[in-house]
Amino acid sequence: MASLSTDIKGNVTKVQVEVMLVLDEDxxxxxxxxxxxxxxxxxxxxxxxxxxxxxxxxxxATDTARRGTLDQLLLALGWRLTKKPATIYEPPRFPMELLNQPARTRRMITKEVLLPA
Incomplete structure (x- = not known):
């Protein structure tokens, strides 16, 4: 499951996302x-x-932080911004059609990257 962490000012500082590894047989x-x-x-x-x-x-991470476009891009990709005691982004659901496609080799991994504040 994807997650984002923010600092006190609401700037995104860390993102954790799921990545699908698939062997393209072609x-x-x-x-x-x-x-x-x-x-x-x-x-x-x-x-x-x-x-x-x-x-x-x-x-x-570096490019969106430098341009100041991460918030806009996440919203354009279907993430929802909810405001609670802290700013929280909720990612869109992982498309099930990707998981249902036939593949000889498929594996999910989780990646985390620190973003410049």
């Missing part, structure tokens, strides 16, 4: 895909796909 490549952030990467092995995804996630 290309023989492993694909790492995170639908709640619309990020993906690929590699010849699971490890390469995970490493490429970590790089994409790091770039995503």
């Amino acid at each position: 290309s023989g490549q492993y694909v790492a895909y995170c639908p709640v952030l619309e990020l993906s990467s690929y590699g010849d092995t699971e490890a390469e796909a995970q490493q490429a995804f970590e790089e994409a996630l790091s770039f995503f």
Whole structure:
């Protein structure tokens, strides 16, 4: 399950998301895909796909923090902002059609990245 942490000012400081690793049988490549952030990467092995995804996630975090667009982007991707004692973002549901597609190799992993405050 995805989650976000915020600082006292409401700035997002940490995000944890689920990533699906799938072997694409047509290309023989492993694909790492995170639908709640619309990020993906690929590699010849699971490890390469995970490493490429970590790089994409790091770039995503750095770029959105630098531009100040993370809040807008999350809302555009279907996240809901709820205000309680602290700012909380709720991610959209993981698309079940992705989980129901046939694949010889599929595995879910959770990734966490610290965002610049």
